Every structure is written in structure tokens, then in C-alpha cells.
Amino acid sequence: MTALTMAKALNAALGRALADDPSxxxxxxxxxxxxxxxxxTDGLLGAHGASRVIDTPLAESGIVGTAVGxxxxxxxxVVEIQFDGFVYPAFDQIVxxxxxxxxxxxxxxxxxxxxxxxxxxxxxxxxxxSESPEAxxxxxxxxxxxxxxxxxxxxxxxxxxxxxxxxxxxxxxxRLYHVKGEVDLDAALADAPPMGLARVVxxxxxxxxxxxxxxxxxxxxxxxxxxxxxxxxxxxxxxSLSPVxxxxxxxxxxxxxxxxITHEAPGEAGVGAEVAAGITERCFHHLEAPxxxxxxxxxxxxxxxxxxxHLPDLxxxxxxxxxxxxxxxxxxxxxx
Amino acid sequence: MTYLPSTTTDPDTDMGPxxxxxxxxxxxxxDPTLEPWVDGISDDLLVDLYRDMVRTRRLDGExxxxxxxxxxxxxAPCEGQEAVQVGTARALRxxxxxxxxxxxxxxxxxxxxxxxxxxxxxxxxxxxxxDPFIRRTAGPQIIIGAQTLHAVGYAMGIQRAEALGEAPSxxxxxxxxxxxxxxxxxxxxxxxFAASFGAPVVFVCSNNQWAISEPVRxxxxxxxxxxxxxxxxxxxRVDGNDVxxxxxxxxxxxxxxxxxxxxxxxxxxxxxxxxxxxxxDPTRYRDPAELSRWRGxxxxxxxxxxxxxxxxxxxxxxxxIAADADTLAAEVRAACLSYRTRDPLTVFDEVYAExxxxxxxxxxxxxxxxDGFEEGVS
Numbered sequence: 001m002t003a004l005t006m007a008k009a010l011n012a013a014l015g016r017a018l019a020d021d022p023s024x025x026x027x028x029x030x031x032x033x034x035x036x037x038x039x040x041t042d043g044l045l046g047a048h049g050a051s052r053v054i055d056t057p058l059a060e061s062g063i064v065g066t067a068v069g070x071x072x073x074x075x076x077x078v079v080e081i082q083f084d085g086f087v088y089p090a091f092d093q094i095v096x097x098x099x100x101x102x103x104x105x106x107x108x109x110x111x112x113x114x115x116x117x118x119x120x121x122x123x124x125x126x127x128x129x130s131e132s133p134e135a136x137x138x139x140x141x142x143x144x145x146x147x148x149x150x151x152x153x154x155x156x157x158x159x160x161x162x163x164x165x166x167x168x169x170x171x172x173x174x175r176l177y178h179v180k181g182e183v184d185l186d187a188a189l190a191d192a193p194p195m196g197l198a199r200v201v202x203x204x205x206x207x208x209x210x211x212x213x214x215x216x217x218x219x220x221x222x223x224x225x226x227x228x229x230x231x232x233x234x235x236x237x238x239x240s241l242s243p244v245x246x247x248x249x250x251x252x253x254x255x256x257x258x259x260x261i262t263h264e265a266p267g268e269a270g271v272g273a274e275v276a277a278g279i280t281e282r283c284f285h286h287l288e289a290p291x292x293x294x295x296x297x298x299x300x301x302x303x304x305x306x307x308x309x310h311l312p313d314l315x316x317x318x319x320x321x322x323x324x325x326x327x328x329x330x331x332x333x334x335x336x
Numbered sequence: 337m338t339y340l341p342s343t344t345t346d347p348d349t350d351m352g353p354x355x356x357x358x359x360x361x362x363x364x365x366x367d368p369t370l371e372p373w374v375d376g377i378s379d380d381l382l383v384d385l386y387r388d389m390v391r392t393r394r395l396d397g398e399x400x401x402x403x404x405x406x407x408x409x410x411x412a413p414c415e416g417q418e419a420v421q422v423g424t425a426r427a428l429r430x431x432x433x434x435x436x437x438x439x440x441x442x443x444x445x446x447x448x449x450x451x452x453x454x455x456x457x458x459x460x461x462x463x464x465x466x467d468p469f470i471r472r473t474a475g476p477q478i479i480i481g482a483q484t485l486h487a488v489g490y491a492m493g494i495q496r497a498e499a500l501g502e503a504p505s506x507x508x509x510x511x512x513x514x515x516x517x518x519x520x521x522x523x524x525x526x527x528x529f530a531a532s533f534g535a536p537v538v539f540v541c542s543n544n545q546w547a548i549s550e551p552v553r554x555x556x557x558x559x560x561x562x563x564x565x566x567x568x569x570x571x572x573r574v575d576g577n578d579v580x581x582x583x584x585x586x587x588x589x590x591x592x593x594x595x596x597x598x599x600x601x602x603x604x605x606x607x608x609x610x611x612x613x614x615x616x617d618p619t620r621y622r623d624p625a626e627l628s629r630w631r632g633x634x635x636x637x638x639x640x641x642x643x644x645x646x647x648x649x650x651x652x653x654x655x656x657i658a659a660d661a662d663t664l665a666a667e668v669r670a671a672c673l674s675y676r677t678r679d680p681l682t683v684f685d686e687v688y689a690e691x692x693x694x695x696x697x698x699x700x701x702x703x704x705x706x707d708g709f710e711e712g713v714s
Contacts, residue, residue, distance in 0.1 A: 022499045051496055057532055062485060062525030069489020069509070072433070072468075074500050093522075096479050097486070100463075105475070107686040108467035141687050141695070165689035196693070243694040 001184050007177040009151035010040045010116075012185060013158035014078065018048045024162060025070060026053045027063055028080030028116075037082055038118055038177055060090035064115065068097050071111050078114045078162055084171075085128030087117055091136070098167045099142030113167045114158070119147070120214060120264050122175040122311055124304040130174075131301055132265030137169045138242045138274065145242040146195050147171040149216035151181035153239060156192035163189070173214035198245035200252065204234035207258035207324055209317065210249055210275055212238040215262050222317040233321065241271050249275070250282040257288035258324040262312050267295035289324040352559060354605050356575040357584065360633045362641025369572065373584035373591075379648035385426060385579045386639045386649070387657045389418035392442035393636060394661035395454065396610075398668050399441070403614040407672050408458040412439045412476075416577070416609035419635035420542050421512075422446055423582025424602070427590060428510065431472065433490050435483040436512040438476035439542070443512060447473040451664070451671040461675055480513075481520030484539065487511035488526045491535035491599075506594040509537045516547025518563070519555045527599070531568035534598035538589040539564070541601070542576060544608035549621040564601035576604030577635040607633070680706065 004012070017024045026041055026048075032055035035042030045053040056063050060081060067077035081087045087094070094115065101109045121130030137145045144166050148154045154172065161168035193199065201216060202223050211219045216237045223233040234252050238244060253259050259279055261272040272293040279291050294312040302310050322329035355367045357374055392414065399411040414421060421442030428434065428447075436443050444454060444465065453465040457476055464475030477483035491509040498504055517523050518541060530537050541560050545552050556563075561573035572588065574581045582604055589600035607630040611618045618627075643649035684699040 022501065025496075051499065057525070057528045059525040059528060061522055062529050065482065065485025065522060065525065066489030066492060066529050069435075069486040069491070070493045070496075071489075072474075072486060073490050073493025073497075075493055075496070089521075092479065093482065093485065097482055102689055103687050104463040105466070105468060106462070106464075107689070108469060110689055112689075144688070144692075166692075243692050245693070 001182045003180045004151050004155075004183045005178050005180050006148070006151045006154045006172070007038060007040055009155040009181075009183050010158055010172065011042055011044070012183070013155045014041060014044055015047065017078070017159055017162045018044060018052060021076065021162075023074060023076045024052070025075050025077045026080070027056055027067055027077050028054075029056060029058050029063070029082050031055060031080050036080060038174070040116070040118075040172075041080065060086055061093050064090040064093040064098065064113075067113050068093060068101070068111065071113055072109060076112045076114075076162060078116060081115060081117045083129045084117055084119045084131040084133055087115075087133055094137070094143070094167075094169070095140045099140045102166070103142055110165050111167045112162075112165050114161045114170055115167070116158075116170045116172060118174050118177075119171040120173050120175070121301060121307050122214060124307070125174075126304070127301070130304075130307065132263070132296065134169075134171060134241055135265060135270045138271055142167070143242065144168045144196075144240070145171070146240050147173070147213040148239070149173070149176065149213055149237050151179075152183045155183050155185070156187075156189065157195040157239070159189050160192070160195040164195075171213060175214050176217070196240045196243060196245060198236050198238045198240065198248040200234060200248065201237045202233065202235040204232040205256060206232045207260060207321055208234045208236060208249075208252040208256045209321070210236045210238060210259060210261045211263060212241060212271075213264070215264060215312065218312065218314055219262060219317060222314045222321070225314060226318060226321060231321065231325065238275070244275060244278060246278055246282060249279060253279050253283045254286045257286055259287075259291045260294060260317060260320045260324055261291060262294040262317055262320075264296050264311055266298045267293050268298045270295060289326065292320045292324055294320045352573070352605070354573050354575045355581055355585065356578050357580045358578050358638050358642055360577075360638050362638045362645060364642060367581070370574070370581055370584040370588070373587040374580050377580065377583070379643070379646060382580065382639065382643060383648055383653070385422055385583065386636070386643060387660065388422040388426065388442070388446055389579060389636045389639070390657050391661045391664050392418045392422060392445055394665045395441055395445060395668060398665040399455070399458065400610070400614060402455070402669065402672050403458070408455060409460045410613050410615060411458050412441075412613045413608070413610035414439050414441050416607045416630065416635065417542055417544055418442050419579035420540070420576040420582045420604035420606050423579040424510075424540050424586040424604070427583050427586035429507075431505065431507045432510060432590075433487070433507065434473040434510045434512070435487040435490070436474065436476065437480070437483065437514060437517065438478050439514065440476070440512050444473060447471045449473070451667040452675070455668055455672045456675065459672060459675055461677060481517035481522040481526075484511045484513055484517070484523050484526035485529070487537050488530045488535050491530065491537035491593075492533055494536055495533070507536070508590055508593040509535070510540060511537065512540045512542060514547065515541065515543040515545065515552045515555050515560060516550065517541075518560050527564065527567040527569055527601075530599040534596070536593035536596070537599045538586070538593055539569070539599065539601040540586070541603045543603055543605050545606075546608055546612070546618070546622070548612040548616060549618075559603065561601065561603035569599045569601045571601035571603060573603045573605065576606030577633045577638070579635060579639055606635070
């Protein structure tokens with residue numbers, strides 16, 4: 001076991017993928033000489049050469065579109081989109097080509113692309129640098145969508161994404177890039193939990209909190225605070241947003257009967273809405289209260305100085321927990 | 337250094353400076369740029385090009401007829417564009433990889449597409465023409481210009497073949513697109529990537545003057561071929577109704593790409609005689625006199641005149657070619673009418689290469705639903 005930041009873990013995963021499989025290529029803006037604006041690709045150019053670690057022109061559709069052609073030719077491109085809000089110029093290539101070519105050709109053309117996206121807010125960034133676009137991709141059949149929450153998952157899930165024969169949109173929470181965690185760099189990839197599985201990161205009995213990405217940290221803080229108040233919260237890290245591992249989620253909700261879903265992205269037609277519906281379909285008779293969502297507001301991402309009012313924090317999660325437990329909360333008369 | 341826009345020609349009425357080696361009257365002339373690439377071309381090859389153009393036009397007519405009879409949902413006619421499609425595609429090797437738009441039926445035919453493949457997309461039975469690796473030709477691309485990036489990426493892959501343990505090759509990737517696509521960002525990004533990486537890719541722009549109802553002057557105030565040099569890509573502007581000029585231009589472009597000199601660009605100035613698709617009505621936006629003017633530049637008629645004058649085409653050979661085209665049309669019609677729609681549950685196949693829990697649940701549910709019908713559902 002080694003203590004690594006998520007940034008170093010991702011770097012190690014890319015280095016390992018390049019070393020293990022000659023068909024793997026890294027492409028993106030500034031990924032070569034600079035080593036990426038977050039240094040995720042640091043040192044890879046020196047170790048593997050400019051033919052495999054490709055500094056591209058500054059054109060997102062061009063990066064993804066040429067990666068499609070490289071995949072046609074037998075490569076497994078790993079594309080870096082520099083920031084979440086910059087993925088939109090590549091949206092057409094991702095949803096119309098990357099997602100559909102396997103289906104369109106009835107399996108003749110494989111698109112084993114990994115699209116890495118430094119993602120979401122909480123780092124005081126400028127406009128377009130803190131977005132949570134995951135729902136757009138979850139809504140697109142043909143893509144797999146995953147989000148990591150710790151260095152160990154970052155290391156293994158990135159390697160799994162690159163090895164996957166389907167295209168994977170891979171979300172990396174920027175605000176966790178420099179948080180350390182234990183990673184077993186020598187463990188076999190086959191022994192790591194598959195990237196499609198959710199994980200119970202904290203066991204509890206009174207209510208289930210379902211979340212993903214950096215919000216896992218916030219949910220765990222909320223669970224710690226709730227425990228001080230005598231409330232036992234189970235916290236589930238979805239890890240995969242498409243497909244969602246409903247076996248793990250439903251098993252928890254059937255025990256607790258109460259669920260809060262939280263994410264940074266706006267709530268309207270978001271992943272939380274999908275998960276709430278999926279839980280309701282599977283667990284209706286076990287539910288003691290309606291599933292609740294705690295999400296970013298349905299607003300454009302606000303200026304950095306105001307983002308703490310947008311991002312669901314520990315107290316907003318606990319307030320929703322009080323609601324599903326039918327305890328006094330911000331919307332109850334007792335609070336007014 | 338100051339750069340000023342060059343004088344704009346009006347592509348609707350003015351062919352402008354285009355390289356040509358066969359005049360609309362069927363006279364063989366010399367173009368200094370193209371001559372080295374068409375010099376010594378045999379009559380047999382010219383007859384082959386003529387045959388392919390006749391077959392393409394016959395296929396096109398059959399496609400329109402089948403659509404009018406309700407057998408196809410849509411057809412995108414290419415009448416008038418046979419020379420650029422056949423001339424450029426015939427210059428390719430089997431190992432080269434082609435990324436066309438939806439209008440390149442003639443390219444698909446030259447690349448060996450079967451009658452069934454030629455109609456299955458337009459019949460609504462499949463979303464592509466099948467396995468693109470069999471004839472190294474992707475199916476019709478519907479998103480305008482998207483395929484140009486795929487060709488550049490494929491060409492970057494050719495440059496890296498050794499990484500896959502394969503022998504280096506001088507294969508080339510080729511992409512076809514129209515004048516409308518020349519306005520798309522993807523086409524510009526494709527040229528940036530191609531030039532920056534020196535990728536072995538050939539851009540073939542079929543300037544057929546109209547993007548549905550938008551004339552090319554809405555897309556550009558300069559000849560489209562003038563754009564490529566600004567990206568660092570040499571270009572040729574050729575008469576797209578002159579099959580030999582298209583063949584020669586493609587040989588020039590392929591030779592550049594094969595020899596490691598990087599991308600090349602061809603603007604083939606041609607004309608779409610029919611509608612954009614069978615859903616379009618060009619009489620709403622086109623002057624009939626314009627159509628009639630372009631009919632005088634028919635790509636098939638001029639080769640016919642040249643070959644008849646030289647004696648390479650006699651009555652018997654011409655009749656054989658016409659019969660061959662009729663046979664193709666009959667095969668396409670038979671393939672169309674005999675098509676049987678596949679099992680409905682196969683719509684869930686191949687969305688993913690690996691199992692996907694959510695989709696598997698949906699397939700199961702839909703299967704159970706279909707099983708509830710006593711008569712069965714097809």
C-alpha cells in the first residue's frame with residue numbers, strides 16, 4: 001500500500017496502461033510537455049514519446065473526432081478534456097459518433113475511448129471550470145459513465161475504463177485531486193471491484209445516503225455528524241452512473257426504508273432524479289418516506305464567491321435526513 | 337504583411353479557374369497541372385470509368401424510384417456527381433480507408449458495396465452499410481462533416497501502425513464532404529489536425545453548389561479550394577464533372593500522402609442535378625435555367641462523346657454497359673423487395689460491447705411484453 005493523491009494515482013494508472021498496452025494513446029491539450037494543467041499526465045511524454053502522448057491543437061471536437069478515427073485503426077485513445085465546461089464543443093462527436101458507432105455498425109466498429117474530465121466545483125474557479133455535465137452523458141445510450149471519489153478507485157477504475165471495449169466518460173473531482181489515500185499499486189486489476197459496482201462506504205441503519213464523486217466526502221462528514229446525534233446513516237458511493245448498480249442501492253434502501261440522494265449537479269432531470277425513480281420502482285413497499293434529493297440549484301454555476309451556497313453541504317444533507325426521518329427540519333412548522 | 341481576400345467568383349454561373357482535361361464536348365485537352373497524372377491513361381481505364389459512372393447513375397435512378405414507390409424511406413441522389421465519385425474512388429487502393437458522407441453512393445459502389453448494403457440504410461433496416469472493415473469504407477455519415485475528423489484520426493493511426501506491431505504502410509485515409517460541410521467547425525478542425533500532424537489524408541470536397549436550399553455563396557466568398565493552403569494543405573480545384581480530371585487530381589493527392597508529404601485537398605466543382613434528398617423540392621429555390629446549363633456539362637455525356645470519337649466505345653460495348661447497369665438495378669430492386677426486418681429484440685444488441693445491467697433489464701421486459709401477444713409481433 002502506498003499513500004498517494006488522486007492526481008498521482010491517476011498518473012500511475014495512465015503510465016501503467018501505456019506500458020501494458022501499445023494500443024493505448026493519451027491525447028489532449030497540454031498533456032505532453034506541461035504534463036496536463038493538473039499534472040495528471042506528468043512525465044508520460046518523456047517515458048512514452050510524442051507518438052503516444054499527443055499534445056493536440058486546441059479543439060475539443062477535433063480531439064474526440066480524431067480519437068474516433070484512431071479507434072477505427074485499432075487504438076485505445078484516452079482523451080483529456082481540460083475542464084468540465086469545455087466538453088460541450090466535443091458533445092456532438094461524443095454522443096453522435098463515440099456512443100453510437102458500435103450500435104450503428106452492429107458491433108463491427110469498437111470505440112474503446114476513455115474521455116477523462118476534470119470535474120465539478122468547490123475549487124474557486126472561473127466560469128465554465130466547475131460544471132457537472134454528467135447527466136447529459138448518462139442520458140446517452142452507448143456510453144458508460146463513472147465518477148471516482150478516492151485515489152484507489154481512481155487508479156483501478158481508470159485502468160478498467162481504458163481496458164473496457166465500450167467508451168467510458170470518466171469524471172475526476174478536481175477538489176479531491178490533492179487528497180491522499182491508500183493505493184495498492186501492485187494489486188491485480190482483476191482483483192479490484194468492477195467499475196460498474198456501487199460501494200457501501202459506511203454502514204448504517206436509519207437512512208441511506210446515495211452519492212458519488214467529491215460529494216462522497218461531504219456525505220461521510222454528514223454521517224459522522226448524524227452519528228453524534230444518534231442517527232445511523234449508510235453512505236453509498238455509486239461509482240458508476242451508467243449503469244447504476246441498483247442491486248447494492250436497493251438492498252440498502254430495503255433495510256433502512258429511507259433515502260437521500262445528493263450530488264453537485266442541478267437536480268432537474270439529473271442523476272438524482274433517475275436514482276430516485278429507480279429506487280421507487282424497486283423499493284416502493286419498503287419506503288417509509290419519499291426519496292429526497294439534495295443537489296445543486298437549477299441555476300447556472302454561480303460565481304466562485306457564492307458557490308458554497310450552490311454545493312450541497314453537510315447541513316443541507318442533514319436537513320434532508322431529518323425530513324426523511326420525519327424529524328423537525330427547515331421546512332417544518334417547528335423551524336419557522 | 338497584409339492579406340486581402342481574393343476576388344470572389346460566382347460559383348452558380350462561373351466555373352472559375354478549374355483544372356479540366358476533357359471538355360464538356362468530349363475533347364481531350366492538356367492541363368499542365370493534371371497532365372502528369374493522367375498522361376498515358378488507357379482507353380480501357382476510361383471505359384471502366386465510364387461504366388462505373390453509368391452504373392452509379394442507374395443505381396441512383398433505381399434508388400429514387402424505390403423511394404417514390406414507398407420501398408425506401410429516403411434516398412440522397414447523386415446524379416451529376418458521378419465523375420467526382422468514380423474518378424477519385426477508382427484511384428484508391430483497397431487498403432486505403434474511406435470516410436464518406438451520405439451522398440457517396442458511387443464511391444460505395446466502386447468500393448464494392450453489395451446491392452443489399454446499398455439500400456439497407458435508406459430502407460430503414462440498418463443504420464450503416466455493415467462492417468466497414470470488409471471494404472475499408474465507412475457507411476454514410478449523416479452528421480455534416482463529422483467524418484472528416486475520423487479520417488484524420490485514422491490517418492494518424494496509419495502513422496502509428498508500428499505501435500500495434502504492424503508493418504509501416506503507405507495507406508491513406510480519404511474523406512468526402514460537400515460545400516455545406518465546408519462551413520462546419522469539424523472540417524476546419526480536421527484540416528488543423530491533418531496539417532499539424534502531417535497526416536496521410538485526402539480531403540475531397542464535392543462542391544455541388546447547393547446545401548439543400550443554400551447556395552455555395554452563402555458558405556464561402558472564396559473558392560473552397562482556396563481555404564486549404566491557409567491551413568498548410570495544398571489543394572487543387574478541378575472540374576468535378578470531368579472524371580479524368582478527378583482521377584488525376586486524386587492520383588496527385590494520394591501520391592503526396594503516400595510519400596509522407598502530408599494531407600492534400602481537392603475541390604471538385606460539380607452540380608447536384610436532383611433534390612438534396614427525395615424529401616426536398618429544389619424547384620422552390622433553383623432557377624431551371626441553371627439546371628439546364630449544368631445538364632450541358634453532364635459528366636457521363638462528355639466521356640461518352642470522347643470514347644465514341646476515339647472508337648473505344650462501339651455500339652456493342654455501349655449496349656453491354658447499359659445491360660450491366662440494368663442488371664445492377666434489378667439486383668438492387670430484388671434486394672430491397674426481399675429484405676426481411678430482423679427480430680425486434682435485436683434492437684438491444686450491440687448498444688454496448690460488454691454487458692450493461694440497465695439495458696439487459698429492458699430487453700427482458702420488452703421480451704416479456706412481446707410474448708404477451710398471441711399472434712406474435714414482428
